[in-house]
Amino acid sequence: MSWEIVRESKEPCGCGLGFVLTVVRSDDWNRTDETISLQCSECVKNYVRYSYDYQRSGMIETATYWVKKEDYKAFLQSKSEVDALQVIANKDLTEYLRLHYLKPWMDLFSDVPWNKKSIWSKLKLLGLTSYSYSTFSGKIKVKDLTEFVESFVTYSSVNQITKILSINDNNIETIALSTQSVRQRYEEARKVMMGNAFS
Numbered sequence: 001m002s003w004e005i006v007r008e009s010k011e012p013c014g015c016g017l018g019f020v021l022t023v024v025r026s027d028d029w030n031r032t033d034e035t036i037s038l039q040c041s042e043c044v045k046n047y048v049r050y051s052y053d054y055q056r057s058g059m060i061e062t063a064t065y066w067v068k069k070e071d072y073k074a075f076l077q078s079k080s081e082v083d084a085l086q087v088i089a090n091k092d093l094t095e096y097l098r099l100h101y102l103k104p105w106m107d108l109f110s111d112v113p114w115n116k117k118s119i120w121s122k123l124k125l126l127g128l129t130s131y132s133y134s135t136f137s138g139k140i141k142v143k144d145l146t147e148f149v150e151s152f153v154t155y156s157s158v159n160q161i162t163k164i165l166s167i168n169d170n171n172i173e174t175i176a177l178s179t180q181s182v183r184q185r186y187e188e189a190r191k192v193m194m195g196n197a198f199s
């Protein structure tokens with residue numbers, strides 16, 4: 001089995017003295033492998049690789065950029081801040097929803113017989129499950145039904161919950177918006193970083 005180079009490309013680097021080398025290889029089984037390297041002694045001192053995955057036509061692709069070291073440091077700093085704050089905001093929101101809306105939520109199910117089929121039908125009616133009954137039934141145990149129904153009262157379902165229960169509560173928005181300024185700083189840091197990047 002042999003790997004052969006099927007494509008090779010050179011793009012200019014940040015300072016113009018070197019280049020970014022992309023080599024795509026393929027083997028007898030049509031598997032491909034791409035390596036990207038920065039071939040510039042100057043840029044290697046000032047830039048680091050920044051890769052991220054994104055979806056294109058349903059496929060996962062990886063984008064690779066070279067970003068300035070100091071930009072990357074600021075980006076990672078703001079990212080860890082926003083991630084940490086998001087965890088707290090999610091927790092606060094879940095606690096708030098549980099405290100104020102668990103009861104009205106469970107009341108929605110008060111006339112539903114407590115078996116898998118009836119609960120599944122109710123969730124289907126509310127637009128909260130896309131599972132077929134057999135899939136649902138395979139995933140949920142009868143003893144976990146209550147916990148499962150309660151689990152919708154959480155930050156990740158806040159939009160569905162507020163719509164279904166016709167909730168109009170400013171506190172929910174306040175908690176959700178508590179990460180906004182830090183998120184803006186994060187997005188700004190990313191923008192600066194990408195503005196100075198090359199690929």
Ligand SMILES: [Zn+2]
Nearest residue numbers: 013015040043
């Ligand atoms: Zn260079």
